[in-house]
Amino acid sequence: MGKVIVVTSGKGGVGKTTSTANLGTALALIGKTVAVVDADVGLRNLDVVMGLESRIIYTSMDVIEKQCELQKALVRDRRVEGLMLLAASQKNDKDDIQPEQMKSICQRLTVNYDFVLVDSPAGIERGFQNAAAGAEEAIIVTTPDVSAIRDADRIIGLLQNARVEPINLVLNRFSPDLVKSGNMLDKSDVLDILNIELLGIIPEDEAVIASTNRGIPLVHSTSSSAAQAYMRIARRLSGQQIPIPDLHAKNFFSGIMEWFSRKR
Amino acid sequence: MNFMQLFGRKSKSSTIAKQRLKLVITQDRFDVDEQLVTRLTHDLAEVLAKYFEFSMNSVQMSLKKAQDGNSYILVADFPYKKATKHPSIKG
Numbered sequence: 273m274g275k276v277i278v279v280t281s282g283k284g285g286v287g288k289t290t291s292t293a294n295l296g297t298a299l300a301l302i303g304k305t306v307a308v309v310d311a312d313v314g315l316r317n318l319d320v321v322m323g324l325e326s327r328i329i330y331t332s333m334d335v336i337e338k339q340c341e342l343q344k345a346l347v348r349d350r351r352v353e354g355l356m357l358l359a360a361s362q363k364n365d366k367d368d369i370q371p372e373q374m375k376s377i378c379q380r381l382t383v384n385y386d387f388v389l390v391d392s393p394a395g396i397e398r399g400f401q402n403a404a405a406g407a408e409e410a411i412i413v414t415t416p417d418v419s420a421i422r423d424a425d426r427i428i429g430l431l432q433n434a435r436v437e438p439i440n441l442v443l444n445r446f447s448p449d450l451v452k453s454g455n456m457l458d459k460s461d462v463l464d465i466l467n468i469e470l471l472g473i474i475p476e477d478e479a480v481i482a483s484t485n486r487g488i489p490l491v492h493s494t495s496s497s498a499a500q501a502y503m504r505i506a507r508r509l510s511g512q513q514i515p516i517p518d519l520h521a522k523n524f525f526s527g528i529m530e531w532f533s534r535k536r
Numbered sequence: 537m538n539f540m541q542l543f544g545r546k547s548k549s550s551t552i553a554k555q556r557l558k559l560v561i562t563q564d565r566f567d568v569d570e571q572l573v574t575r576l577t578h579d580l581a582e583v584l585a586k587y588f589e590f591s592m593n594s595v596q597m598s599l600k601k602a603q604d605g606n607s608y609i610l611v612a613d614f615p616y617k618k619a620t621k622h623p624s625i626k627g
Contacts, residue, residue: 417553418553418556418557418560421557421561422557422560422561422564425561425564425565426564429564429565451550454548454549454550454551455548455549455550456550457550457553457554457557458550461550461554464554465554465557465558465561467600
């Protein structure tokens with residue numbers, strides 16, 4: 273039996289979908305079987321971020337309405353063994369699905385997949401409640417800024433009340449340079465405020481934009497620092513003890529090294 | 537505004553962010569009245585000011601979940617410089 277993990281944040285635009293796509297792919301790359309589920313009904317995006325948009329035939333709505341079998345609604349990612357996507361319906365809205373229905377889909381997926389990652393919509397309303405309904409665990413994605421952290425705290429409270437445990441943190445778009453200059457909250461500040469376990473830190477990385485443009489999750493190449501960070505998180509999720517490295521601000525020499533190694 | 541604020545280095549924006557966040561999150565975690573913490577802070581300050589000298593800017597209120605997971609612990613930090621010389625209880 274696999275486990276269901278909801279990837280959520282409260283605030284939009286902090287990297288839930290990017291994180292779901294990359295963690296799902298990364299887990300498959302290390303040999304796990306994975307189903308990623310888009311729970312953002314009406315505003316689906318996990319399919320385009322993963323580059324699978326042209327292959328969606330059925331959605332979770334079709335499964336709920338018994339128009340098709342669950343297994344048939346899953347789109348296989350041909351680039352890696354063991355990775356499937358269940359898309360959300362774009363024509364419906366969040367109130368067309370009941371939390372119990374999402375829960376049932378997630379539970380059925382755990383029979384065949386080690387990990388079921390549910391990409392939650394932003395907000396605390398029905399869409400989030402549907403996404404969290406079947407989750408045993410949660411990954412909170414936040415960036416180190418006040419609005420994202422405040423919203424993350426709200427979501428953590430709701431998940432704790434729903435007895436989702438553990439709730440782990442992915443700190444996204446982290447910039448050691450900004451921390452050094454005193455203009456970004458440090459890892460310890462964020463953990464002090466949110467008071468949950470840190471699962472990993474994703475450095476701010478331009479490679480994320482190019483990867484989304486192409487529809488190829490970053491982790492297919494390990495050249496970017498963000499991809500390496502996602503790979504480490506996937507290993508931690510699969511139970512390996514991988515320390516979280518401290519990210520350091522650029523100095524003169526590392527700046528030069530980066531300039532030379534950058535793809536032009 | 538004191539000397540340091542006028543001529544010294546400005547506070548780091550990350551420090552300000554952390555202070556502001558701690559306050560709003562404390563308020564958010566009280567799911568009753570949003571203004572409760574603000575009013576409580578002022579009421580507490582009014583009482584404590586009779587005994588200690590402190591700056592309102594340094595006051596921090598926070599709410600922590602207790603070990604049992606069901607109750608909360610309200611922590612009020614009033615860093616004071618010194619005790620008031622002649623405490624008088626009015627009213």
